[in-house]
Amino acid sequence: MTDVTTSPVHTDPMLDGEHERMSHIVLEGVKVSDEEFVSAGPSVAEGIVNGTPVKALCGKVWIPGRDPKRYPLCPTCKEIAESMGWKVPAG
Numbered sequence: 001m002t003d004v005t006t007s008p009v010h011t012d013p014m015l016d017g018e019h020e021r022m023s024h025i026v027l028e029g030v031k032v033s034d035e036e037f038v039s040a041g042p043s044v045a046e047g048i049v050n051g052t053p054v055k056a057l058c059g060k061v062w063i064p065g066r067d068p069k070r071y072p073l074c075p076t077c078k079e080i081a082e083s084m085g086w087k088v089p090a091g
């Protein structure tokens with residue numbers, strides 16, 4: 001039996017002063033096997049280095065900051081991740 005592994009990332013939005021301070025989950029890709037990784041979009045690390053926007057499960061798009069802090073997990077992201085059976089990062 002092969003398990004499909006997802007890589008949700010617990011990261012923080014760059015605050016724009018309007019948005020609530022929450023952490024969102026970014027799905028970077030799905031590991032299909034040891035050799036095969038299907039990318040779902042720009043990774044958080046890429047976003048930090050290149051200023052590439054990443055997209056959270058809830059649809060929020062932002063450029064990840066370098067200095068993530070602990071904020072409560074976005075309920076929408078959490079709900080989606082749980083409904084998909086993905087591991088939810090500890091918030």
Ligand SMILES: [Zn+2]
Nearest residue numbers: 024058074077
């Ligand atoms: Zn979210």
